[in-house]
Amino acid sequence: MLVYITKKLVMLLLLLLGITFITFSIIKLLPGDPASGLIGQHADPDDIQRINRALGVDKPFIAQFLGYISLLMRGDFGRSYYTNRDVLTEILRKLPNTIYLASAAMSIAAIGGLLLGLTAGLRQGSAVDRLCTALSLVGLSMPVFWSGLCLIIIFSLKFQLLPPSGTGGVRFIILPAAALSLPVLASIARVTRQSVIETLSMPFIRVLKAKGMGSGRINYIHLLKNILIPLITVIGLDFASFLNGAVLTETIFGWDGIGRFTVDGIMKRDYPVILGCIITGTFVFVVVNALVDVSYQMVDPRVRIIKR
Amino acid sequence: MFTKLPIIVLSVLVAAVIFAPHIARYDPIAINLDEIKSAPSPGHLFGTDCKGRDVLARVLYGGRQSLGVSFAAALVSLGIGFIAGLISGYYGGMADTFIMAVVDLTLAFPSLLLAIGISVILPPTKFTVMAAIALVGWASFARLIRGQVLKVKEMAYVEAARSLGAGGLRIIAVHILPQCLSLGIVMLGIKFSGYILTEASLSFLGLGPQPPTPSWGNMIGENRAYILSEPWMVLFPGLAIAISAMCFNLFGDFMQDKYVNYDNSDNSRRRT
Numbered sequence: 340m341l342v343y344i345t346k347k348l349v350m351l352l353l354l355l356l357g358i359t360f361i362t363f364s365i366i367k368l369l370p371g372d373p374a375s376g377l378i379g380q381h382a383d384p385d386d387i388q389r390i391n392r393a394l395g396v397d398k399p400f401i402a403q404f405l406g407y408i409s410l411l412m413r414g415d416f417g418r419s420y421y422t423n424r425d426v427l428t429e430i431l432r433k434l435p436n437t438i439y440l441a442s443a444a445m446s447i448a449a450i451g452g453l454l455l456g457l458t459a460g461l462r463q464g465s466a467v468d469r470l471c472t473a474l475s476l477v478g479l480s481m482p483v484f485w486s487g488l489c490l491i492i493i494f495s496l497k498f499q500l501l502p503p504s505g506t507g508g509v510r511f512i513i514l515p516a517a518a519l520s521l522p523v524l525a526s527i528a529r530v531t532r533q534s535v536i537e538t539l540s541m542p543f544i545r546v547l548k549a550k551g552m553g554s555g556r557i558n559y560i561h562l563l564k565n566i567l568i569p570l571i572t573v574i575g576l577d578f579a580s581f582l583n584g585a586v587l588t589e590t591i592f593g594w595d596g597i598g599r600f601t602v603d604g605i606m607k608r609d610y611p612v613i614l615g616c617i618i619t620g621t622f623v624f625v626v627v628n629a630l631v632d633v634s635y636q637m638v639d640p641r642v643r644i645i646k647r
Numbered sequence: 648m649f650t651k652l653p654i655i656v657l658s659v660l661v662a663a664v665i666f667a668p669h670i671a672r673y674d675p676i677a678i679n680l681d682e683i684k685s686a687p688s689p690g691h692l693f694g695t696d697c698k699g700r701d702v703l704a705r706v707l708y709g710g711r712q713s714l715g716v717s718f719a720a721a722l723v724s725l726g727i728g729f730i731a732g733l734i735s736g737y738y739g740g741m742a743d744t745f746i747m748a749v750v751d752l753t754l755a756f757p758s759l760l761l762a763i764g765i766s767v768i769l770p771p772t773k774f775t776v777m778a779a780i781a782l783v784g785w786a787s788f789a790r791l792i793r794g795q796v797l798k799v800k801e802m803a804y805v806e807a808a809r810s811l812g813a814g815g816l817r818i819i820a821v822h823i824l825p826q827c828l829s830l831g832i833v834m835l836g837i838k839f840s841g842y843i844l845t846e847a848s849l850s851f852l853g854l855g856p857q858p859p860t861p862s863w864g865n866m867i868g869e870n871r872a873y874i875l876s877e878p879w880m881v882l883f884p885g886l887a888i889a890i891s892a893m894c895f896n897l898f899g900d901f902m903q904d905k906y907v908n909y910d911n912s913d914n915s916r917r918r919t
Contacts, residue, residue, distance in 0.1 A: 613764075
């Protein structure tokens with residue numbers, strides 16, 4: 340177990356290094372240099388050169404990359420070219436908002452998806468099942484930014500129940516969390532339904548029935564335990580889609596998280612911001628995936644890994 | 648019903664998009680200041696947008712961008728995935744280690760963030776979005792194909808070909824590739840709706856084709872400000888995305904049920 344975790348950690352570090360390298364290369368390949376973005380393309384070339392030197396953009400690629408890594412090690416993500424604020428501070432200020440949004444969305448998705456999937460799976464082939472399947476299909480197929488806009492039309496415009504945008508308490512979070520949760524809710528529902536159907540066809544369920552156990556007890560104790568594994572996988576992996584979705588949802592709902600921060604950075608070619616956001620986002624994603632991997636072994640004794 | 652309906656709807660949609668110049672009664676780009684923001688009516692079935700352009704015409708022409716780009720991206724990522732997977736699986740060793748490291752790296756990124764990263768490097772055209780989607784999407788094909796190659800290359804007939812003196816390239820092209828094709832195509836069917844949604848997201852963020860060229864995503868992005876007063880500008884392109892994604896999802900499910908025992912918990916159908 341210890342060897343496994345150590346190995347996992349080393350892999351994790353290598354992965355993060357690779358990710359940093361790729362994002363850094365991407366950013367360096369961006370068209371236009373930050374100086375002309377900062378003071379305008381028609382500015383004096385000398386000024387542009389001076390600013391580029393001040394920002395360190397004229398050094399060789401590898402030197403810039405190594406410099407960036409050593410800064411990252413010290414927790415320094417650089418300063419925004421525009422606001423001159425510390426990127427890490429900004430990210431740390433905005434990350435809780437995104438996590439807040441993501442956890443609200445995940446609660447909706449997990450509860451809704453589980454209910455929908457259980458309802459469908461326990462009545463396989465019925466009209467209810469077909470309705471649930473159709474609903475989850477719709478959820479999977481709608482682009483997040485469009486369903487978000489539809490929610491705004493319905494709840495902010497028609498019924499004027501909830502504010503269309505802004506960051507804040509419960510009233511503000513309902514719409515963005517609902518929009519963000521839809522595709523995940525749908526995929527959780529599908530996975531739950533599938534694994535309910537698979538588990539119910541297993542011999543141990545037949546044994547339990549044969550020895551006279553009521554279906555309530557079978558469903559809520561033995562069944563639930565067994566569908567937990569695929570659920571954890573989906574929930575863990577969906578943190579990725581939350582990072583993806585947050586970019587769109589936060590832009591639409593004016594939510595002050597790192598998704599919108601990323602988009603703003605892209606629009607202004609603010610390299611430290613883009614790089615910081617992508618690294619933070621990917622870091623969170625990779626670490627969550629590793630945690631999901633480890634958590635299998637706690638939940639499911641069958642997966643305990645023996646091979647070194 | 649669930650297998651025939653999507654195919655019918657898709658055929659109609661694709662035909663409408665291909666024959667857009669013959670169906671649309673208006674120019675999708677020409678600005679008509681007399682008919683700004685008019686609601687859906689018999690003259691303009693889907694209404695007009697903030698520059699007086701017919702939304703129906705723009706949805707039809709936009710589909711050429713959206714579906715075309717998704718399709719091209721799918722083919723390119725299938726191609727790259729095949730080449731990488733075949734080399735990696737057949738030759739093994741250093742090549743395998745290197746290619747799989749790149750695959751793992753690519754899959755380690757949240758896909759939309761990486762696609763955004765790639766598409767900001769290039770000037771925003773339809774080619775950009777295609778490249779971004781393809782460069783993110785190839786990795787899962789490569790992994791799938793590699794697995795299949797590892798299985799196939801141990802088979803007796805490949806051994807026989809090798810003992811008859813066939814070279815590596817010939818074995819890959821003639822004996823191994825055909826065994827991987829159907830798997831790759833099924834996977835393509837399963838993943839295609841995700842490509843449509845990613846394309847839409849990127850053009851929504853303004854990283855795709857630039858105005859006035861319509862695409863479903865940028866129509867929504869461009870007219871976002873009007874959702875409260877003139878919702879039809881945003882409603883119809885969104886419906887077009889949702890309906891085509893839904894049909895491809897159903898189609899993908901059908902392929903999956905019919906041809907593969909595919910692990911349901913796999914991340915390959917994750918949405919943006």
